[in-house]
Amino acid sequence: MFVIDVIPFARFAPAGALSYRFNEYVLPGTIVSVPLRKKTVPGIVVACTSVRDAKESIKTAPFVLRSGAVTTTGILPKSYRIALTKTATYHLLPMGVILREMIPEAFLTHGFPKKLFAGTGHSLSFCEKTYTLRIEEYKKIISCTKGTVLIVVPTAVEIDRFADTFPSAIVVTGALTQKKRLASLKKIKDADIIITTPKYSFIPIPHLAHIIIERESANSYLTVARSPIDTRIAINALAHERSMQTTIGDYPLRMEIRPKPGSALKSISASPIKIFDVRKKITQAPFKALPEQILSIIKSTHEQHGRSAIFAVRRGYASTVICRDCGTSVRTTDGRPLSLITVAGKRVFRSSNGDTVIDAKALCDKCGSWNLIPIGVGVERIAEAVRNNFPNAPLVLFDTNTIRTPRDARSASTKFDIPGTIIVGTEALIPWLNPSNPISLAVVASADSLLALPFWRTRERLARLAFSLTERAEKVAVVTRRPDDAIFTTLENRLDNAFFKEEDSMRKQLNYPPYGHIVTIRIESSITKIEKDTALVQSMLKPKTGIEIPDRYATQNKVVRTIVYKYIDIQKWSDEAQELSQKIYRLPPNITVRIDPESLW
Structure with a gap:
């Protein structure tokens, strides 16, 4: 008799593994059906121990082991088990957490093929090109590959875009109904191209020959959990174990994976980036979220019925609230900073985690002063400036305060094609701008706010934002009061490696990725x-x-x-x-x- 620890796959299942009695030894990775709350659900065995060895722990356990009604239905292929184990070790997480994130229940219901064909050898190639050139590269890969090509795309809207580009592809995502998803899984055996999201990247494809990871810098490759899992690590581990080729595409690639981190970008056709230096002497004139130079080019674009997108780092009206009298930032009683936002047409202070909302007439928590001033540029503040200067322009807001569901995002995106439209949003807007139908103008209105964030990747994040906009806009403008920073030299001249060289040097000294x-x-x-x-x-x-x-x-x-x-x-x-x-x-x-x-x- 043995005790098996099983990770059950059901919405109502507990977070950890459940223990059952079983009459024979089974390998970790075995797929089983187990009873749970008067139902039978699929699960994966993560450990198997003889009752004799587990006798002491069974006696002291606060539960009674169930027996019977456990049946084996298959096993995860060896390459999958090894790749998942490597992923768990890399992230310092239990195997059960990795299984739940990387193996959707639909895979267990559909089952894994008895035989997976090995590739011709593992290799890694990089495609650091703009969107149109990446698509051309992917088409070449597909045309010369014998077997199935799996394209992993970070977001649902980009999945739709790739499905239009490759109409013969099989699409498998969580957005499909269970019936349609199982129907798609039945077709993968003979598919030449399969398009999926990171969640479904471990799809059991018998003749998988090549994996393409598109826009690999996207945050969607990180799972939403207390301890996020980088699915790019898992995908590369699977490609290595199945002995196949992998292509990673983006513009630019992350510093961690660039073959030569300190080198400049290659000379390719892309929209220009213009840096606007808005430094000036401090005066009593009111602060403007959009400087005159930027308002001028937006006006010119709007008069020609062009479409513009303006990016802010933070949602809300202002990211910080400062007391004029004592100079401190206003915080909640538990120490969280307050930002100024608009709720139901009324200005309020809200904490960074959203738990605390205070009337905007509140006093400074340190000196009791009423003399508070909002600092920083948020989406609402930019939208206010757009309304004041272009009252007749169609305006679309795209941030987490206005876009709460995929349906909201799709509804907002239908307005992007209206001539003269001005879109105001955060970085979440990027995948919704279609590179095949570029907008006229993109403006990064608060580059300095992004650089001020306490993240060690902030400069790389700004570079990625600006360069990704060159794929989606005919002209790109970046506003800063720090034009001497090497990042702006490289943005204006992509053949200059000033930023990449400096960033690589600093990371090497600090032992940050890719050096530690x-x-x-x-x-x-x-x-x-x-x-x-x-x-x-x-x-x-x-x-x-x-x-x-x-x-x-x-x-x-x-x-x-x-x-x-x-x-x-x-x-x-x-x-x-x-x-x-x-x-x-x-x-x-x-x-x-x-x-x-x-x-x-």
């Missing part, structure tokens, strides 16, 4: 237990010591503390991660781990 890994261990605990939890984490890291980031108070009684651990020898990371993951598995759920996060907080 950053592990952040986030502790959420009460004031009385925070030191005990910190000691637990530090003991786990011994003989090394993690760097403690200053505490942040989530509430009056809850403290958030981050411990940063840098691993320098990237070639030996897999061995280090294997050892570290065994310790992290035993940490309580209030302690979470992230690998190479954008923010150290």
Whole structure:
């Protein structure tokens, strides 16, 4: 008799593994049907132990093991099991978390083929070109590939775009109904092209020969979880185990994967970027969200019935509220900064996590002054400037305050083609701008606000935003008061490697990716237990010591503390991660781990 630990796949299933009795030994990765809440659901075995070895833990367990009604229905192919194990080790996460994210229930229902054909050998190629040129490259790959080509695309709207470009492709996404999804899965055996999202990238394709990862810098490749999983790592691991070719496309590629991180971009046809230096002496004149130079080019574009898009880093009206009398930023009682936004036509202060909303007539929490001033440029502030200067122009807002569902986004995008339209949004707008139908003008109105964010990738993020707009707009304008920064030299002349060289040098000195890994261990605990939890984490890291980031108070009684651990020898990371993951598995759920996060907080 054996005890099997199973990850059940059902919406109502608990977060961890469930234990069942079974009469024979089964390999981890075996697909089973198990009883759960008066239903039978599919699951995957993650561990199998004899009752004799597990006798002590069975006696002390707070539950009774169920027996019977467990049946085996298949097994994950070896290449999938190894790739998933490598992914779990890399992210320092339990196997169950990886399984739930990378193996949708539909795969278990459909089943895995008995035989998967190996490729001709694993290789990695890069396509650092604009959208149109990438599509041409992908078409060449498809035409000369014997077998199925899998194209992984980050968002639903881009899936639709690729489906129009490759009409013979089979599309498999979570947006399909269960019936249509299973119908698509039945067709993959003979498909030449399959298009899917990161969630479905482990689709069981018998004759898979080539994987294309499109716009690989998109945040959609990171799962939405307390400890996000980078699906690009999982896809590359699967390609390696199935011995096949992988092509990664974007413009530009992330610094972590560029073959030569410090090199300049190649000379290709793309829209120009103009840098607007708006430095001027401080005067008593009111602050303008859009400088006169920018208003002038927007006006010219609008008069010619051209379409414009204006980008802000943050939603709301202003990202920060400052007290004129004492000079401090206004915060909530638990220490979160307040931003100024509009709700139901009324201006209010809201905390960064959205939990606290205060009337805009509130006083400074430090000195009690009423003399508060909003600082920074948000989507609402730019929209206000557009309404004041172009009252007759069609205006579309595209941020998380106005776009809450995919339906909202699709509805808003139908207005993008109206002549003279002005779109105001955040970076979330990027995939909704069609490179095949570029807008007339794109403006990054708050480059300095982006550079001021406490993220170690901020400059690269600005470069990616500006260069991606050259694929989607005929002209691109970037507004800054820091034109001497190397990033703006490279944006205006993409053949100049000033930014890439400087960024690569800094990362090398700091041992940041691609020269090392950053592990952040986030502790959420009460004031009385925070030191005990910190000691637990530090003991786990011994003989090394993690760097403690200053505490942040989530509430009056809850403290958030981050411990940063840098691993320098990237070639030996897999061995280090294997050892570290065994310790992290035993940490309580209030302690979470992230690998190479954008923010150290």
